[in-house]
Amino acid sequence: MTPPSPRILIVGGVAAGMSAASRARRLNPDAHVTVFDRGEYVSYGACGLPYVLGGDVPRFGEEGWDALVARTPGQMRARGVGVRLRHEVTGIDAGAGTLSVLDRDAGRTLTEPYDRLLLATGVSALRPDWAQTELGGVHVLRDIPDAQAIEASLKGARRAAVVGGGYIGIELTEALRSRGLSVVLLEQAPEIAGRALDTAYRRRVREELERGGVDVRCGVSVEGLTGKAGRVTGVQTSDGLVRADLVIVAVGIRPNVELARAAGVRLGKTGAVAVNTRQETNVAGIYAAGDNTEAVHRVTRRRVHVPLGLSANRMGRVAGVNMAGGDATFPGIVGTAIFKCFGLGAARTGLTQAEADALGLKALSVDVESTDHAGYYKGAQPIHVRLTGEVGTGRLLGAQLVGSPGSVKRVDVVAALLGQRADVEALFAADLAYAPPFSGVWDVLLVAADQLRREL
Amino acid sequence: MTPPSPRILIVGGVAAGMSAASRARRLNPDAHVTVFDRGEYVSYGACGLPYVLGGDVPRFGEEGWDALVARTPGQMRARGVGVRLRHEVTGIDAGAGTLSVLDRDAGRTLTEPYDRLLLATGVSALRPDWAQTELGGVHVLRDIPDAQAIEASLKGARRAAVVGGGYIGIELTEALRSRGLSVVLLEQAPEIAGRALDTAYRRRVREELERGGVDVRCGVSVEGLTGKAGRVTGVQTSDGLVRADLVIVAVGIRPNVELARAAGVRLGKTGAVAVNTRQETNVAGIYAAGDNTEAVHRVTRRRVHVPLGLSANRMGRVAGVNMAGGDATFPGIVGTAIFKCFGLGAARTGLTQAEADALGLKALSVDVESTDHAGYYKGAQPIHVRLTGEVGTGRLLGAQLVGSPGSVKRVDVVAALLGQRADVEALFAADLAYAPPFSGVWDVLLVAADQLRREL
Structure with a gap:
């Protein structure tokens, strides 16, 4: 009591x-x-x-x-x-x-x-051994003091290295580019965006970073830092030395x-x-x-x-x-996440194909490219959707979207249905909003659901 | 067979x-x-x-x-x-x-x-008696020939009157303003946007039209047309003569x-x-x-x-x-609709409070104002959401959204849940996507659902 x-x-x-x-x-x-x-x-x-x-x-x-x-x-x-x-x-x-x-x-x-x-x-934030340093200009980002320290290091900095291509690494990379720095993004895995997205979708994010002037290097491990007069001067990697007067460590939490x-x-x-x-x-x-x-x-x-x-x-x-004596329960999550990267938004919910495979689920994904609104209406941008369902049961398992920042929050439709343990047919049957400035007559989610339900 | x-x-x-x-x-x-x-x-x-x-x-x-x-x-x-x-x-x-x-x-x-x-x-398109005319410059819009006829009438036209403030009337009003005409929008009902939205939400759309330079006159009925040399010159209304060299009749279908x-x-x-x-x-x-x-x-x-x-x-x-010999069924609709009006988007799904009342349902609505993305992130715009549920059962009945055009397609989340006959709790429990450029940490739909579930 x-x-x-x-x-x-x-x-x-x-x-x-x-x-x-x-x-x-x-x-x-x-x-x-x-x-x-x-x-x-x-x-x-x-x-x-x-x-x-x-x-x-x-x-x-x-x-x-x-x-x-x-x-x-x-x-x-x-x-x-x-x-x-x-x-x-x-x-x-x-x-x-x-x-x-x-x-x-x-x-x-x-x-x-x-x-x-x-x-x-x-x-x-994790700090690997190589990041346990007294050198100035080496930072993680978890809280306001961390951010203030980065802000202080930005003064006079010209070259940044961001170690780790997860959400925070990507967001910080864009931030540092906005502040005029040249940025090298170092990722140990073969592709950025960690386990957030399946490979093809990660690659789109990487390409957007590159369009934004970022030097993205994947499959590269960090071996140490170089410094001079108490300040970092570079990152020693399996791919050689990366010169940097600001290093962000975003390798995990x-x-x-x-x-x-x-x-x-x-x-x-x-x-x-x-x-x-x-x-x-x-x-x-x-x-x-x-x-x-x-x-x-x-x-x-x-x-x-x-x-x-x-x-x-x-x-x-x-x-x-x-x-306080009340009674509430947490409903759980369905694994929804979203991030912006320059002119691109990326979102996911439920399971990726890789995650479903790792769990031993019999999952199938379809990939659809469409436009975020009617193709003939000004400013239509491509949107890529992967929809994943369970073979046999027809259950919806997840979705990944990469497109214009304004378009990817429609991941929420799938997130809401996942909370209902709905099947792909339920998504296909959804009465989604249509007018030319907002979507195609068949919203890309419906196009994907139609294709997936026929393949499951 | x-x-x-x-x-x-x-x-x-x-x-x-x-x-x-x-x-x-x-x-x-x-x-x-x-x-x-x-x-x-x-x-x-x-x-x-x-x-x-x-x-x-x-x-x-x-x-x-x-x-x-x-x-x-x-x-x-x-x-x-x-x-x-x-x-x-x-x-x-x-x-x-x-x-x-x-x-x-x-x-x-x-x-x-x-x-x-x-x-x-x-x-x-309905053509009331007053619109059964031989005068040039009087149009409905249903198909490409109608649109071509309007395009032809646009040459030299300076003043337009749009009769009827439903979706098509609103969309055409914006189009005619974009083409440089002065536009009077005439609506017989006390407010535009027909039965699409509850009153307060219609009013926001009207205000946006007025910000766009449209002379919106509600509670006005049309009594006839005036013409000269075979061309329309004005609309006789209960509110006096409205001069117009182009008249669009959008009073219904x-x-x-x-x-x-x-x-x-x-x-x-x-x-x-x-x-x-x-x-x-x-x-x-x-x-x-x-x-x-x-x-x-x-x-x-x-x-x-x-x-x-x-x-x-x-x-x-x-x-x-x-x-063709197959077997498919139409799942039905949930009454989703969306339209753009200058810098505003408006969307609805399910039932409005007025519609629920008319059906004798015991319905309750909450109104929430928030921002389309995190309030501190640049460019945050207001978004207004009305969420309607059924007293007693807790069932979700509908939603109305008015906000920036990029923000109102989130009506689809409610549309998808309505197809599942979900309750307000299910919406509140939804794991919606959050990052500052995309929404508040509590998406406005969650804020509304939280308030509504406690009031139902």
């Missing part, structure tokens, strides 16, 4: 943590809700960081990062949520129901009792689970925190939400670790409701 | 007729498929006509209308489909299984036997059902041809498809008459498959 005036403590104040805090306090105004964050910024849109760097965000305030802040600590406090910045939670005593919290400014450790505890500790593990909270096979649909961990009173936490994939019914903004916010809300 | 080499005759060669012809012939290469059309153009995108007039379609060929033509008669013939232009079907002898066809050039009537007959006769009625084909309550899900009429061997035909509304399960491009194409395909 939740006490009438529970003490709700939250570790981490970005997407999941702040969503939970707001929701808990709204549901139960008697709850004592406090958020601890080891940093200086809370409640901001981390997904916007590359765009601030790229100049796509009109800036407010001296530092310019305020634009990303959804609510200031003052605004949270006005809503009855305590916010303690520069407070690092160093330990959990689950038996006693207390946290050890290091006040970094005062240099002392507090003991804070809780009735409900949320671990919203997020992820950290890992969930921040040290606190959880030490408290006896069970981790899943993915390495992230395991929870039930109420965001409860195996330890009574301890919840987890956000990028550090697993989710159920509604297509495969497996537990996955896909840290993305909407899921983090949604998990946080669910945790907040439940910690 | 379908004969092995059936004679399939099709009356009307635009969307439904040509879709049926192509599909029938592809499914059964032994079928004899012939399309009769009383006009000179077949297989063209009629929805594109306002955009050709407005200059939004790059033109090919002397007349410029070729851009809208999906397949020429020659291309259809190469696919084994006979196409007879300027051939008007004047009667059906359902007992004998024959058509009477007037060859307008030769001036003689042929008798054509059929095994399967498709009525794809479309709709006609009616299904072309004379042939059907004379042949004993049953019409529905809507006045359009009644069919089953295989597009069969009550008369053996006679099918109907397209704008002249009713469809089942999947939300209300009632028969409706909503003539739109996708439905016409889809019905045509279904009829084509079945006439």
Whole structure:
């Protein structure tokens, strides 16, 4: 039972943590809700960081990062949520129901009792051995201080190397080009965009980067850095030396689970925190939400670790409701993601063909090229769609779209149907909107569904 | 039973007729498929006509209308489909299984036997008594000749009056403004956009027209026309004389059902041809498809008459498959529509609140204003969403969106879910795509669903 005036403590104040805090306090105004964050910024849109760097965000305030802040600590406090910045939670005593919290400014450790505890500790950027350096100009990007450090390194920088061609690497590459740098994008795998897209679709993204003046090198591994006078000067790779006065390390992330593990909270096979649909961990009173936490994939019914903004916010809300004594469940994800790359948008949902194959599903994909709106209407741009379904059952498994940025959000149609475990026929039967400025009479999704249903 | 080499005759060669012809012939290469059309153009995108007039379609060929033509008669013939232009079907002898066809050039009537007959006769534009005139410069817009006549009238025209503020009236109004005319839009109802949208959303469209320099006058009825030397000079209205040297009559349409009625084909309550899900009429061997035909509304399960491009194409395909001996069914519609108006897009699906009320459903709507992408990302535009659900059951009933043209196609997410008879919770649980250039972290549809589910 939740006490009438529970003490709700939250570790981490970005997407999941702040969503939970707001929701808990709204549901139960008697709850004592406090958020601890080891940093200086809370409640901001981390997904916007590359765009601030790229100049796509009109800036407010001296530092310019305020634009990303959804609510200031003052605004949270006005809503009855305590916010303690520069407070690092160093330990959990689950038996006693207390946290050890290091006040970094005062240099002392507090003991804070809780009735409900949320671990919203997020992820950290991986730093391979070669990136463990004192050299200036080498950065990862996870939070506002990281972005501020990149901004500082941009002054006078002319050549950048971005290591890692995932979403963040791609977004940062575009940002650095927008700032006038020459950019080499280094990717260890044979193609960029990681496991996000099947090969042919990754290649389109790569071509767009190249059209944007980026030197994309795939199949290249990084062996070390070179430096001079404390500043990075290049990246040593299997393909030779790449000169760079700014290096971004975007090779992946890992969930921040040290606190959880030490408290006896069970981790899943993915390495992230395991929870039930109420965001409860195996330890009574301890919840987890956000990028550090697993989710159920509604297509495969497996537990996955896909840290993305909407899921983090949604998990946080669910945790907040439940910690405050309500009852909410997280529906799971279907693996939807979207990113922009210069004049191209790319989106995916469900499973790629490669992912379905790896799971042993009998999957089939069709590829369709069409235009984002009626071919005869001005400005029509190509759009490429891969639709994947299950042989035998006819079930929809996933979609990938690459096209003009304005056209690829139609991935949401497939995402919504995946949540219903709908079949390809259901997509084909959908009464989608048509007028020449918006789509062809047969939207490209319908064209793909028609072809796939006949081949399944 | 379908004969092995059936004679399939099709009356009307635009969307439904040509879709049926192509599909029938592809499914059964032994079928004899012939399309009769009383006009000179077949297989063209009629929805594109306002955009050709407005200059939004790059033109090919002397007349410029070729851009809208999906397949020429020659291309259809190469696919084994006979196409007879300027051939008007004047009667059906359902007992004998024959058509009477007037060859307008030769001036003689042929008798054509059929095994399967498709009525794809479309709709006609209504011409009220006041519009039954010999005056030049007064037009409706249904087909390419209508558009060509408007194009001819545009020469030297300076002032236009568009009578009727439905989709076509709005699209033509924009087109005429693009061509440099001053335009008065006259609407009898208190607001434009007919029954497409609830009142507040219609008003936004009206305001956009006004921002585009259009003089919009609602609650005004037309009483007659004035003319001089055989040309229209104005419209006499309940609000006084509106001077105009070009008048577009866009007050509505009616299904072309004379042939059907004379042949004993049953019409529905809507006045359009009644069919089953295989597009069969009550008369053996006679099918109907397209704008002249009713469809089942999947939300209300009632028969409706909503003539739109996708439905016409889809019905045509279904009829084509079945006439050729296959088995296909039309899934019905959910009432999706979309239109552009200067810098605004408007879309709807399912039921409006007013429509739900009129049907006696216990419906509730929420209205949400957000931005089409992350508010901090450059170029964010407002988007207004109304989401409607059923009290008690929680079922999703419909959505209306008004926002930037690039943002309103997300209506398709709701359209797809309506086809699944999904509830508002299912929309709220959808894993929609998020990145700052594409949407807020909570897409406006999720924001609306969250609010609606809590109020239902």
